[in-house]
Amino acid sequence: MDYHLRCIECNKKFQNDSLYTCPSCGGLLEVAVDVSSADFKLDGKEIRVWKYSSLLPVKIKPVTLHEGGTPLYEIVSSKKTDLYVKHEGLNPSGSFKDRGMTVGISKAVELGKSMVACASTGNTSASMAMYSARAGLKAYVFLPSGKVALGKLAQAMMHGARVIAVRGNFDTALRIVREICVRKDIYLMNSVNPFRLEGQKTIAFEIVDQLGYCPEAIYVPVGNAGNISAIFKGFSELREAGYTDTIPKMIGVQAEGANPIYRAFSERKETIEPVENPETIATAIRIGSPVNARKALKAIYESGGRVIQVSDDEIVQAQKLLAKQGIGVEPASASSFAGFMKDDGEFESAVCIATGNLLKDPEEAVMVSEKPVEADPDIEVIERLL
Ligand code: AN7
Secondary structure: OOEEEEEOOOOOEEOOOOOOEOOOOOOEEEEEEOHHHOOOOOOOOOOOHHHHHHHOOOOOOOOOOOOOOOOEEEOOOOOOOEEEEEEHHHOOOOEOHHHHHHHHHHHHHHOOOOEEEEEOOOHHHHHHHHHHHHHOOEEEEEEEOOOOOHHHHHHHHHOOOEEEEEOOOHHHHHHHHHHHHHHHOOEEOOOOOHHHHHHHOHHHHHHHHHHOOOOOEEEEEOOOOHHHHHHHHHHHHHHHOOOOOOOOEEEEEEEOOOOHHHHHHHOOOOOOOOOOOOOOOOHHHOOOOOOOHHHHHHHHHHOOOEEEEEOHHHHHHHHHHHHHOOOOEOHHHHHHHHHHHHOOOOOOEEEEEEOEEHHHOHHHHHHHOOOOOOOOOOHHHHHHHO
């Protein structure tokens, strides 16, 4: 498949896969793929990331842990919409990041890199640690100290990454890792890396593959804003290749305490003002200065979508409602459903992306759930407790 990197700001084209941003204007790059190469059928069969390899810009045998192919659950809601939840928490490391990582780590190997790094609110680091272990690469992870959910930290540590807890928030950690990657020739795996987003666009491919049609709206939790950009790109490619006629409205959902994209959208702006001290129970999206803001805002405007903000309370309520239907997700992942519940958009069909697994943040789950009842091992006493 033919592809090149293209700057989303100045439109310049590049054939050098090692770039992250435009050498001439500093803009974000995207992978422009030749969609006429697409040779998969959206027939609902054998769904996983590498089913769509004809549109994935990797030239070697990929590093894979069998990612993608996540279930699309029909769920009951109070609205008239045919509603589905795509449970990305059922990927190998428990989040959607694995889709990007299988492509990103394969690209690292293809480029001959031996070291990779990322700043992370947790899930990127867990996924990167896992895929680097698989590929035999050295992994360096930069986390906002004390602000990463336990399950994610455990994964990064167990899979052998070198973990550095930076005294600062995610935005600070990202600034540092970007500089370190340049100094030390380490390959950067954050979503400023355009190849990561290529993997994540397969969420769009899978939705149409599973549903057999293109839904009217997609609700996506937004933190660093890579995923919503990637999903929009996926739908755009499907339309360009003739698989669908329409593109869903991309509806971004942010936490009230970390809402720079919401604010920009409310004023119909193309760029964001960073939120200085982002705060939310959904630590995964506790991000004040999203790198992919420009891509995400384009996706939202071009698709006729919008941005909704939700409170921590609304996030927890949504998490509990999903849990009641057998779908266990971490707080950030529930924000998409919280946004749907709050929205007055009357769609015939919609998909909420649940981005990460309940087990990622066990401390939050314990904190917001009914506590276990302690009891002596006495049948009569225990019977009365039921
Ligand atoms: C569960 O792991 O940024 O808008 O460093 O873990 O593409 O950033 C995680 C983000 C949503 C937001 N849901 O996605 C990281 C990180 C979950 C997440 C998001 C994240 P983007």
